[in-house]
Amino acid sequence: MFVRIVKLSFHEENIAAFLENFETIKDEIRATPGNLLLELYQDKTNPNIFFTYSYWEQEADLENYRNSDFFKEVWSFTKKLFNDKPEAWSVDKLASLQ
Structure with missing residues (x-):
């Protein structure tokens, strides 16, 4: 399994717009081929910071999504709301305990 973690930091006045857009x-x-999970988190100490966690069957599935017209529209809207450069990590899931 391939995991993508993205840190997003927004201007306070843009948080509602981001959340509203994410909801839509x-x-x-999540329905993108190869996507197994999508989660959104908000930092407890700095509410301007969010993280997305997405699980993908293969790295190619994420790349197909990132090269889609849909992603380009989403990113074009979202990047206007940032107060800092986003950061992203691509990791392999090694263990999960529940």
Whole structure:
């Protein structure tokens, strides 16, 4: 399994717009071929910072999504809301305890 973690930092006045947009697009992201999980987190100490966690069957599935017209529209909207450069990590899941 391939995991993508993205840190997003927004201007405070743009958080509502981000959350509203995420609500409208989350099901389509989740329905992307190869996507196994999509989660959104908000930092407890700095509410301007969010993280997305997405699980993918293969790295190629994420790349197909990132090269889609849908992603380009989503990213074009979202990047206007940032107060800092986003950061992303691609990791392999090694263990999960529940």
